[in-house]
Amino acid sequence: MTELLVQQLVNWITLGCIYALLAIGFSLIFGVLNVIHFSHGDVAMTAPFITLALAQALATALGASGTIWLLAAAPLAVLAVGLIGVLLDRLVIRRFRDAPAMMALVATVALGIVIRELIRHVYPQGSNPHAFPRLVSGMAFEIVGVPVSWFALLVVFLTVALVAALFFFLRMTPLGLRIRAASEDRVVARMMGIHDSRVFRATFFIASAIGAIAGLLFASYAGVTRFDFGVMAGLLGFSAAVIGGLGSMPGAILGGLIIAGIEVLSQTFVPDGASYRLVFVFLLVIGVLVFRPAGLLGRAVMEKV
Amino acid sequence: MTMSVSSPTPGKGAAGLFTVVSQLCGAAYLYLLLKAAEAWQVVALLALLGLGFYLLEKRASISDYALDSFARVPVLAVATAAIIVLAFPFVVGSNTYILHLLIVAQLYSVLALALNFQLGSANIPNFATGASYGIGAYVSALLAINFGLSFWLTLPIAALAATLFGFIIGIPSMRARDTYLALVTIAFGVVVQQLLNNFTWTGGPNGLVGIPAPSLFGHSFADPLFVFGWKLPSQANFYYLAAALVVVAIVTAHRLHGSRIGLAWNALRADEIAAKAQGINVAWFKVLAFAVDAFLAAFAGTIYAFYVSYISPDNFTFLVSVTIMTMVIVGGMDNIFGVIAGAFLLTILPEKLRAFEDYRLLVFGVVIIGFLMIRPQGLFPQRMRRYGGKP
Numbered sequence: 107m108t109e110l111l112v113q114q115l116v117n118w119i120t121l122g123c124i125y126a127l128l129a130i131g132f133s134l135i136f137g138v139l140n141v142i143h144f145s146h147g148d149v150a151m152t153a154p155f156i157t158l159a160l161a162q163a164l165a166t167a168l169g170a171s172g173t174i175w176l177l178a179a180a181p182l183a184v185l186a187v188g189l190i191g192v193l194l195d196r197l198v199i200r201r202f203r204d205a206p207a208m209m210a211l212v213a214t215v216a217l218g219i220v221i222r223e224l225i226r227h228v229y230p231q232g233s234n235p236h237a238f239p240r241l242v243s244g245m246a247f248e249i250v251g252v253p254v255s256w257f258a259l260l261v262v263f264l265t266v267a268l269v270a271a272l273f274f275f276l277r278m279t280p281l282g283l284r285i286r287a288a289s290e291d292r293v294v295a296r297m298m299g300i301h302d303s304r305v306f307r308a309t310f311f312i313a314s315a316i317g318a319i320a321g322l323l324f325a326s327y328a329g330v331t332r333f334d335f336g337v338m339a340g341l342l343g344f345s346a347a348v349i350g351g352l353g354s355m356p357g358a359i360l361g362g363l364i365i366a367g368i369e370v371l372s373q374t375f376v377p378d379g380a381s382y383r384l385v386f387v388f389l390l391v392i393g394v395l396v397f398r399p400a401g402l403l404g405r406a407v408m409e410k411v
Numbered sequence: 412m413t414m415s416v417s418s419p420t421p422g423k424g425a426a427g428l429f430t431v432v433s434q435l436c437g438a439a440y441l442y443l444l445l446k447a448a449e450a451w452q453v454v455a456l457l458a459l460l461g462l463g464f465y466l467l468e469k470r471a472s473i474s475d476y477a478l479d480s481f482a483r484v485p486v487l488a489v490a491t492a493a494i495i496v497l498a499f500p501f502v503v504g505s506n507t508y509i510l511h512l513l514i515v516a517q518l519y520s521v522l523a524l525a526l527n528f529q530l531g532s533a534n535i536p537n538f539a540t541g542a543s544y545g546i547g548a549y550v551s552a553l554l555a556i557n558f559g560l561s562f563w564l565t566l567p568i569a570a571l572a573a574t575l576f577g578f579i580i581g582i583p584s585m586r587a588r589d590t591y592l593a594l595v596t597i598a599f600g601v602v603v604q605q606l607l608n609n610f611t612w613t614g615g616p617n618g619l620v621g622i623p624a625p626s627l628f629g630h631s632f633a634d635p636l637f638v639f640g641w642k643l644p645s646q647a648n649f650y651y652l653a654a655a656l657v658v659v660a661i662v663t664a665h666r667l668h669g670s671r672i673g674l675a676w677n678a679l680r681a682d683e684i685a686a687k688a689q690g691i692n693v694a695w696f697k698v699l700a701f702a703v704d705a706f707l708a709a710f711a712g713t714i715y716a717f718y719v720s721y722i723s724p725d726n727f728t729f730l731v732s733v734t735i736m737t738m739v740i741v742g743g744m745d746n747i748f749g750v751i752a753g754a755f756l757l758t759i760l761p762e763k764l765r766a767f768e769d770y771r772l773l774v775f776g777v778v779i780i781g782f783l784m785i786r787p788q789g790l791f792p793q794r795m796r797r798y799g800g801k802p
Contacts, residue, residue: 136590142590142593198780198784201784202783205787206534207536207589207590207593208530208534208536208593208736208740209740209783209787211536211590211593212733212736212737212740212779212783213779213780213783213784215733216737216776216779216780216783217776217780219772219773219775219776220773220776220777220780223770223772223773223776224773227769227770227773341597341601341729344594345594345598348590348591348594352590352591378609381608381609382605382609384601384602384605385602385605385606385609388597388598388599388601388602388605389598389602391594391595391598392583392595392598392599392602395583395586395587395591395594395595395598396582396583396586396587396595399586399587399588399591400591401591
């Protein structure tokens, strides 16, 4: 029993970290731009495909094959996805900045369709699932007879490092200060001489790059990637960000852990729970929002007259 | 918005002529779009549509003139529309594919009109219309298959069941708002779809098969329809049934828009606190919007289930709700005609984009984003209320 519990605990933390990284992107973009970027999940899930393509290209160009090329390709893919995020903002999302919220939502859902279809058509055999190997393999150590993989450790380490770096960046650097100022009040920030389109560019780059890391870990965790994984990744990441409270970083992490917790719990303890896991996850989302309408750690919405 | 006082009021004859000719042109355009098979034909027709809206954008007086003309000769306008709708299957003839598209477009018009009460009138996001649609379809199909109930009996029962669901979604809407409310409705939609997908008594992912065709006065809807010696394919039965539902939906929407309820919804959209200060029961009107939406959506769901005689959870996914939402936004929020135009366009367009084969969805996504960017107010933007006064 304890072994099962520990095993599920490891699964929970691994999955929770991945969802938290996805949620951070949603939360960051919403916090700064007040726009829901619903295709964030799809942007994130382009990363495994770009990595696979780059690794393939590197392997054919330089001969030897192996996961080493995958590891070399991954950071490049993360950079590329960050740039894709900036590009999408320039081309599409920026035009919906001042539009009603639902407009941006519908436009980004359509954008998600476009991204998925592009993956399907541009990547060779894009309609089929593609195997995605673990970025690191092997077992690190054992707790009460349960082996803990290097991969789980990598996920936790990356999450902690990214969150710490993001925190440091937002609190300690001039650009971070500008981002926080713009998220507080865009107009006043502009009056203070803050170039807001630069702030938005930086926000999109960071959010998409973090999303790309989450996407790589997601594909690595599942062992496979598919062109339409972005829908579920997006929906779960968005839910995590919302129940945590949009615009709140600790909220996004908390939300990710909660959603992953429900998923793992229902898979472990409920008979046939695997097929009902989404039901439990979204019932919880409804429950949280009924009792905490602005999310768990969100700032309560004040009505100004 | 310019007041229509400045534009010259058309004479009765001119108004009548304009009313008939414009409606015939619209019908002819729809017919050509339905018939178009080659990529260049579709592109040319879309370009024509774009040109039309470009003219409307440049000359706002055209739409004022059109509205004045229709208001001048209302009986003639409605009669022309009725004749066009009734005669359309005769023109289409035995082409069942076109009739199928028209039926689906009409059902989506009803769904879009249903959603318009919330999104258009009251500006409440709702991503659960697809779920209400599914509940309507499943309740009526289960009743018909397991208890042998007739279509006409299952219709009100399914509507009641869905309305109850609407109330249940409506309750969280009293607390959550905007993005948070959007997620609550998305969550409800996913839960319903997943439950349909997992319960054994709903047939699981395989869905329900063998829903019997309805019949009226001994005429089964599965048989071809004979009118004055003309033989119409069996789809024509459902075409007229769906058309009747669209009429019901339009009348409902029109009456609600003109009533105090519609006014209250518009007040909610403008400013919730001001509405509350005016003594409007905000919570009640929000929940009511959800209930009316679910009620109408269930009707569409019932007809859909009996028409295709096979339903599965895949027909009622999150993306269906998003499509309905897009129809309302692209067509024009809170404008009955605009919403129907949006529903027709977005039902027919993906089918016509089959000319682009595999790239269909890609083109569809690009077209939607294009629409939202170029004409964010929708094809036919909402009009100022006239409060019954003479223009």
